[in-house]
Amino acid sequence: MSPIKDFIVTYEAPNEKGFISQGDTIAGTVTFTLTKETELKVLVVKVKGNARVHWTEGTGDRRKSRTAHRRYLKLKEYLVPENDKGTALPKGANCFKFRFTIPQEDMPSSFKGFHGKIVYMLEAKMSRSWRPSSVVQKELKFVSKSLSHPGSVMGPQSGSVEKDKGKVQMSATVNMKVCSPGDTLTVVAKIRNSSSKKLKPKVSLQQRIVYRAEACTNVSDLSLYKMEGDTITSGSEETFSCQVKIPGDANCTIQNCEILSVEHYVKVYLDISFAIDPEVKFPLVVIHSSLAALQSGQAVGPYPAGAFGAPTYTDFPPPAFPPGPYPVLAGPGAYGYPAPYPSQHANMTNGYNNQWPQPAAPYGFSNAAPPPFQQGTEPPPYMSLFSPPQDDLGRTGSDYKN
Template identity: 30%
Template sequence: MFEGTIESFTITYDSLNERETLSCGDVIKGQISFKVSQQMNICAIMLAIKGEANVVWYNGYDKNRRTYNAREEYFNIKEVLLGEYNNGLGEGKIVLREGTHVYPFSIQLPQGNFPSSFKGLHGSVVYCLEAEIHRPWRMPKEFRSEFNFVNDIDANHPQLLVPQVASSSKELCCLCCTTGPVALGFQLEKKGYVPGETIKIIVEFENATSRTLIPSVALVQTQTFYTRFRTSKKHESRDLALVEGEHLTPHNSTVWESAMLQIPADTPTNLSRCRIMEVEYSLEVRVSIPRGFNLRATVPLVICSIPACQPSA
């Protein structure tokens, strides 16, 4: 069998930075390496660089189950490393002897406004190097190696350095009586942050009720998936980080001078250049009462790949 003749196939490439990421226009230099357990004839060895997004989700069950999906391709660039590409219809003039074979390559990512790599609840954006070994009159054998593509978002953009503020209030009723308002207001130093960074939040609370309130701060990620032409969509939101504060006593006001919430180090950047998928973030301050109501105030955040420069002393 063909599968039995190829062993230990690897695709490796040189790292361009500490993050081990690639971006538009980068030249990828590396090599493919594999062992042949017995002599074999081939037509060509191809290398492709690919980028695409796919989404799929389901509604209903059994016979009423409905599938929603979409696909978006960004590029599919192929190069010949050895031989001539003829879709497997050639004579297999190239003979690979038993042993290890190594072939270097150099291939460039195209220029374009492509979304960053992302794997979500109902979809993903994937970039990969794909090697193909073509044998005469057979389907090519494919080997893939995914890489992390980043379309950089710079936290130094002026719009991302603007302080953010939000507030909310609500009257709390007990049967027919209004007991007083619950109010909150908060501010952030800026809008853009990077994974691993700590967000400093200043929050003011007013509790004019007779109940004890529970405050918290959350980093919320919202994933939105679309079918082609955006005729259908699906939202999924989840807390990536959550910090609870001290309980707010009745008929009292208080200020969190420096509530701190750390962004998880593996948080993906915002995804906004994909027509079938979006990833957005917000910071949400909440006040809740057990078996009561929730009061929320929210501001949008942008998770960046390039951190903001620190102001000089």
């Protein structure tokens, strides 16, 4: 019978929410009771962070397994130094203290998904000669600071799209780019329907998880929220608005793990029967609520300010008219965005943040943002928002289906 009883590892959380981040100190104890004097070869405590993905594909003889692993953190402290001859510990209660400081390095947040996970673990291991090792573990919740953003990129996003050579036009706005679980977004869309068909505005909040292993990918798309507006008849103009709540248990964005990424976006689209639906997509960065309270303008982590940039998921330039009740982009550099598309961090090689060349200005809109909308002045007439394109530019419009 083993003389080791009540082998426990505990630590003091550095904050009320119980998570750890870069720069935090973990202080704790390893305790156990010995029923007799015992010789240990080693007693060591570790903090480890690992990402793993695994899935199978194909059937029968063509069935293959895809696996990948990345290590992001490994800290070690010897409480009883390694000694092949053994170190004698007295009978009774034994207590050892330890302390670690999490390095200021780029590490992804904790995550658990269907095909992969990112896990940080506190582990104590005790070894004796000719005996199986005794191991106790406690999982740590790690929240990465690498995706914190300065306030300059937390403003609204705008995009526009048209169909059938301008017969259907939509301009949409989302009031924020960076948010936290539990936050509520405001979506406003202005639609002009000059076609012969009825259409219905819809909004969805999407999550995309991409697992990568052995040059293959496994993609999981999930709709977290959906809402639709009233039908817009032919020859009418409507403004559709709704509130989109980020679920309280939503995964945070992960873009700094080579084998696993988590992304979110809001899709605003028009449901048209027997036609390809025109849509505008807005990327969201979902961060932990504690990081959202960081002082405005304070960039944390390896990504430079503006690294996520101004472009949205749509290939269309910003609309040339005020997007509803939200501020209008005052030109290149508004809200801190470089003009017109910022450079991106070398690690950002996945998902919707890939750098794309700037498209030509369609629909008669200029690539340059409109002049600032002065406070206290009257907004432009609604009909002026949908001015017909110039003849010499009319051929550049998006025509999903003629």
